[in-house]
Amino acid sequence: QVQLQESGPGLVKPSQTLSLACTVSGGSINSGSYYWNWVRQPAGKEPEWIGRIYSRGPTNYNPSLKSRVTISLDTSKNQFSLELTSVTAADSAVYYCASSPDYSYYYMDVWGEGTTVTVSS
């Protein structure tokens, strides 16, 4: 089973771009065996799916965030990344990366421990 670890700045200024990476161990990010997801959870609220990427297919985004989000793969580092532009305080949350098996793209079975991002000047 893969293991996931998020990394990136814990503080981002309003209007700037939030950039996070998820390092995958125990499996190849390019194998086609997994979908790679980003999920966020504001304090005291439910998780919100941001989007997913698959090495052998299209990238899918939450329609409410689609205009500001880019998810990409870095096969040289066995990582996938999240970029969220024009952030506001409403984007403050714990950000998780999660994997889904290729036969069940909607089922996020392995999650990272999460990284807290605060948007503030």
Next chain:
Amino acid sequence: NFVLTQPHSVSESPGKTVTISCTRSSGSFAGYYVQWFQQRPGSSPTPVIYDDNQRPYGVPDRFSGSIDRSSNSASLTISGLKTEDEADYYCQCYDSTNVVFGGGTKLTVL
């Protein structure tokens, strides 16, 4: 788009059985599987049910899931409650464009 509605909180005594509901506001569960996640404070969500009623490896059979298509609702049932089951529980489903989580239910075992 659709919303998944859960009760805000439920409570029950150790050893008893509790059921948490999840109602889909529009569209149908038909063709779209439901997942359930357990989240303890300070921890990541972990799946306890996938594909409506399947348990991931290591999840005890005290956890079960079901779908009632007549009411467009899903349920998570936990029997033989233990104090360690106290947590937030989220249902999750999807459609052709999005993945949606329910608002969560806080389970208190007292």
